[in-house]
Amino acid sequence: MKELSFDAVVIGGGAAGMAAALELDAEGHRVAVVEREERLGGILAQCVHNGFGLIEFDEELTGPEFAERFEERMSARPISVFCGCTVLELGADDGEKVASCISAKEGALRLRSRAVVLAMGCRERNRGNIRIPGSRPAGVFTAGLAQRLVNVEGYVPGRDVVVIGSGDIGLIMARRMSWIGCKVHAVVEILPYPSGLTRNIVQCLHDFDIPLFLSHLTTDIYGGDRVRGIEVAPIENGALMMEKAFRIPCDTLLLSVGLVPENELSRNAGVAINPMTNGPWTDSTLMTSVPGVFACGNVLHVHDLVDFVVEEARRTGRFAAGWLGGARPRREARVKAGPNVRYVAPARVEAGRDNKLYLRTMIVKNDALLEVRLGGKVLLSSRKNHVQPSEMITLTLGKAELATLADLPDEAVEVSIL
Amino acid sequence: MEDSYDVAIIGAGVCGANIARRLSAYELDVALVDREADVSFGVSKANSGIIHGGFHHNRKFLKARLEIQGAMMFDRLKAELDFPFVRCGIVVVALHEDEMRAVEQLYAQGVENGVIGVEMCSRERMLELEPKLSRDAVGGLYAPGGGIVEPYRFVFSLVESAVKNGVRLFTEWEVVAAERDGGAWTLRAADGRKLRALFAVNCAGLYADGVSRIFGAEDYSIKGRKGEYYLLDKLTKAKPDRVVFPVPTSISKGMLVVPTVEGTVLIGPTANAVEDKGDAATTREQLETILRSARNMIPDISETDVITSFAGIRPTLGEDFYIDASAKVPAFVQVAGIQSPGLTASPAIGEYVKDLLKKAGLVLVEKADWDPAVPKVPRARDLSLFELDALAADDRNYGEVVCRCERVTEAEIVAAIRRGHTTLDGIKYFTRAQMGRCQGGFCTYKIMKILMRESGMEWSEIAKRGRGSTLLEGEL
Numbered sequence: 001m002k003e004l005s006f007d008a009v010v011i012g013g014g015a016a017g018m019a020a021a022l023e024l025d026a027e028g029h030r031v032a033v034v035e036r037e038e039r040l041g042g043i044l045a046q047c048v049h050n051g052f053g054l055i056e057f058d059e060e061l062t063g064p065e066f067a068e069r070f071e072e073r074m075s076a077r078p079i080s081v082f083c084g085c086t087v088l089e090l091g092a093d094d095g096e097k098v099a100s101c102i103s104a105k106e107g108a109l110r111l112r113s114r115a116v117v118l119a120m121g122c123r124e125r126n127r128g129n130i131r132i133p134g135s136r137p138a139g140v141f142t143a144g145l146a147q148r149l150v151n152v153e154g155y156v157p158g159r160d161v162v163v164i165g166s167g168d169i170g171l172i173m174a175r176r177m178s179w180i181g182c183k184v185h186a187v188v189e190i191l192p193y194p195s196g197l198t199r200n201i202v203q204c205l206h207d208f209d210i211p212l213f214l215s216h217l218t219t220d221i222y223g224g225d226r227v228r229g230i231e232v233a234p235i236e237n238g239a240l241m242m243e244k245a246f247r248i249p250c251d252t253l254l255l256s257v258g259l260v261p262e263n264e265l266s267r268n269a270g271v272a273i274n275p276m277t278n279g280p281w282t283d284s285t286l287m288t289s290v291p292g293v294f295a296c297g298n299v300l301h302v303h304d305l306v307d308f309v310v311e312e313a314r315r316t317g318r319f320a321a322g323w324l325g326g327a328r329p330r331r332e333a334r335v336k337a338g339p340n341v342r343y344v345a346p347a348r349v350e351a352g353r354d355n356k357l358y359l360r361t362m363i364v365k366n367d368a369l370l371e372v373r374l375g376g377k378v379l380l381s382s383r384k385n386h387v388q389p390s391e392m393i394t395l396t397l398g399k400a401e402l403a404t405l406a407d408l409p410d411e412a413v414e415v416s417i418l
Numbered sequence: 419m420e421d422s423y424d425v426a427i428i429g430a431g432v433c434g435a436n437i438a439r440r441l442s443a444y445e446l447d448v449a450l451v452d453r454e455a456d457v458s459f460g461v462s463k464a465n466s467g468i469i470h471g472g473f474h475h476n477r478k479f480l481k482a483r484l485e486i487q488g489a490m491m492f493d494r495l496k497a498e499l500d501f502p503f504v505r506c507g508i509v510v511v512a513l514h515e516d517e518m519r520a521v522e523q524l525y526a527q528g529v530e531n532g533v534i535g536v537e538m539c540s541r542e543r544m545l546e547l548e549p550k551l552s553r554d555a556v557g558g559l560y561a562p563g564g565g566i567v568e569p570y571r572f573v574f575s576l577v578e579s580a581v582k583n584g585v586r587l588f589t590e591w592e593v594v595a596a597e598r599d600g601g602a603w604t605l606r607a608a609d610g611r612k613l614r615a616l617f618a619v620n621c622a623g624l625y626a627d628g629v630s631r632i633f634g635a636e637d638y639s640i641k642g643r644k645g646e647y648y649l650l651d652k653l654t655k656a657k658p659d660r661v662v663f664p665v666p667t668s669i670s671k672g673m674l675v676v677p678t679v680e681g682t683v684l685i686g687p688t689a690n691a692v693e694d695k696g697d698a699a700t701t702r703e704q705l706e707t708i709l710r711s712a713r714n715m716i717p718d719i720s721e722t723d724v725i726t727s728f729a730g731i732r733p734t735l736g737e738d739f740y741i742d743a744s745a746k747v748p749a750f751v752q753v754a755g756i757q758s759p760g761l762t763a764s765p766a767i768g769e770y771v772k773d774l775l776k777k778a779g780l781v782l783v784e785k786a787d788w789d790p791a792v793p794k795v796p797r798a799r800d801l802s803l804f805e806l807d808a809l810a811a812d813d814r815n816y817g818e819v820v821c822r823c824e825r826v827t828e829a830e831i832v833a834a835i836r837r838g839h840t841t842l843d844g845i846k847y848f849t850r851a852q853m854g855r856c857q858g859g860f861c862t863y864k865i866m867k868i869l870m871r872e873s874g875m876e877w878s879e880i881a882k883r884g885r886g887s888t889l890l891e892g893e894l
Contacts, residue, residue, distance in 0.1 A: 105817070108806055142859045156892035226887055267653070
């Protein structure tokens with residue numbers, strides 16, 4: 001069995017993994033990237049729509065184009081890339097991390113390193129996770145699987161489509177299915193507001209006259225061998241109105257009901273998971289509860305845009321490089337989610353520098369106030385024109401705001417939306 | 419002239435498969451036919467997957483006697499056939515003092531039935547046996563011989579063994595007509611195919627009543643009783659060490675919590691009569707009931723652990739199994755109304771039906787070269803990195819992980835296809851790919867491609883479980 005040594009091993013060769021690896025390489029470390037698919041790029045390969053790269057490249061690219069730019073940067077650097085290679089286990093041996101991998105090309109591989117960056121991305125929630133009752137016919141796909149079938153494999157999964165859930169992939173697939181000549185009859189969302197980005201509601205639904213049923217629960221999937229339709233019922237004032245239930249016939253159902261960071265490998269390696277994000281708890285340097293193991297991208301928390309993923313992954317790469325060079329966080333404070341905030345990542349800030357924070361709110365509100373407090377004192381407050389759960393909010397807490405941290409080491413920094 | 423057989427078995431569920439395999443040990447030509455695209459696609463695929471403890475039924479019933487006999491045959495079967503089976507034991511938990519009387523009766527029945535090791539338990543003993551039980555437990559029963567099994571894998575292995583020993587399997591072969599002439603049955607399938615057989619065995623599960631009528635045999639009616647289940651992720655904190663039963667009522671053994679062989683947890687089933695025997699839909703109300711009931715026994719059960727739900731239909735007839743030679747027509751054996759504990763009893767049903775056929779005149783001559791074993795398919799999830807490395811050196815498909823959630827390699831998918839499992843569900847049951855937490859979100863398209871490559875099927879033929887359950891409607 002082959003055993004190889006690196007300074008850092010990055011698990012996952014999507015946007016996050018590549019960005020972190022490039023950063024570690026730039027800091028002079030020997031880096032390996034392990035990717036289970038045959039080529040780098042991760043989920044970008046099937047995202048043939050545009051809208052990627054507005055921040056990173058200041059232009060609008062498709063997913064594959066965005067991935068290609070990073071692949072080019074990768075190939076220009078002496079980074080070891082293992083494609084078609086699956087990490088089965090992340091363990092430790094003699095003070096080093098060991099990623100045990102298997103690939104058709106090389107058989108088993110053991111990759112040793114001092115640091116590891118987790119960048120495995122996320123998976124789609126499915127029918128079982130949200131417990132939609134009914135029969136179990138063919139023709140029910142997660143939106144991402146349908147996207148793969150259409151955009152990469154070149155197949156049409158069905159003609160008459162209903163999308164359950166208004167996540168971004170579902171919205172984009174509603175438009176994609178319309179483009180290939182299918183009829184999208186409805187998008188059904190249980191919440192009173194869409195789960196996807198506003199720009200996707202406009203470009204993917206409004207522009208194609210696809211009806212969006214908000215506050216509607218899917219109460220049945222019917223059909224024998226192949227799906228024949230769904231039954232939905234409105235939710236009014238918190239009550240399910242079964243007497244107002246109606247059926248929407250279709251031969252294809254796409255589910256876009258949320259994404260979950262994929263942390264089975266992390267869990268088995270002893271990494272502590274935040275139940276609010278399903279991603280690892282990290283310190284201010286995006287290091288998990290296991291020293292030397294870092295996380296970035298959708299495995300940490302689900303992002304809206306690949307540009308944000310790349311930005312976060314770069315910082316993770318730099319922090320991992322710093323850690324390899326002996327740097328350790330000094331004066332850290334816990335960050336906690338205050339009123340109307342679902343989570344804040346990372347869950348710690350360091351007093352001595354700028355800290356970039358990502359958060360999601362639980363409410364839809366115009367003219368909202370973002371407030372950061374420490375021990376009753378307001379460190380920062382800013383007005384937001386509009387907040388909603390589907391749009392991630394970013395925030396930088398700098399040295400100046402955190403100056404009082406020295407006096408209140410046990411207090412948590414609380415971030416709220418009011 | 420149609421192909422001629424000594425015995426035609428109608429229905430390749432767990433009963434038909436056991437009978438076919440038993441008969442494969444003799445110098446006989448046996449045909450096993452099923453209306454579905456693969457074996458085990460009826461009643462046998464969706465049930466609790468447990469080997470019962472032998473204390474639930476009185477010995478006066480045939481089903482109790484076959485259950486006790488069948489349960490003891492599983493260790494030998496496991497050694498011969500490659501299927502997941504563990505004797506993890508069964509506990510019956512009483513949550514109120516007034517349930518203890520029923521527990522005492524079960525215990526007495528277990529002793530009467532000769533169940534080895536059956537034990538009355540105090541509260542402390544119950545919590546020691548099963549630490550995840552509710553603190554409300556007051557006592558219960560322990561049957562160490564009870565176990566868990568993957569029912570479809572059991573059927574797959576039985577059929578593989580039967581076919582290896584000469585049984586001919588015909589899928590998508592729905593019997594629509596049967597005539598007796600010249601001392602043999604002529605069976606006709608929906609698509610016009612025919613075969614002749616001296617004897618016929620009706621193992622048609624939910625549709626045994628219809629088959630009986632086609633043969634002009636006894637007139638009876640099989641009613642469907644639906645059981646709904648939830649499946650919980652392997653990571654659930656609520657995984658018990660043993661199968662946990664509530665105290666049964668007069669109509670049902672109640673809803674169980676089952677730690678499956680592969681690490682997930684199954685909760686259910688409900689028991690509701692259904693008019694449409696094809697109606698395996700799950701409902702909101704019933705699933706809520708299951709969660710509530712399961713939480714009474716194991717409070718840690720959380721709905722966020724649910725990865726999927728499903729329902730199975732049990733074929734109910736009378737209080738007991740109906741296994742007998744027809745009194746109305748010759749050379750026709752009925753195996754009907756095989757509900758719980760049918761899976762447990764099934765190996766004994768194989769023996770019992772073999773004897774019925776012998777009594778009816780079938781000549782049994784043992785084969786000199788009968789080989790009971792099927793080759794074991796190595797499973798990546800059971801192997802160390804070293805073992806996997808060695809396998810991948812010979813077959814690089816062992817290095818290609820197709821299903822990440824259940825760690826299934828391309829080699830295992832190929833093994834399934836080469837054994838004739840050419841639907842997505844058939845591949846799922848053989849390999850567990852698509853059965854984990856992502857439920858096929860990542861691997862379905864990969865399996866489709868392997869299936870097309872290995873079988874030569876077109877994209878338009880790829881189906882979830884045969885017939886009209888195709889996945890794709892067109893090409894771009």
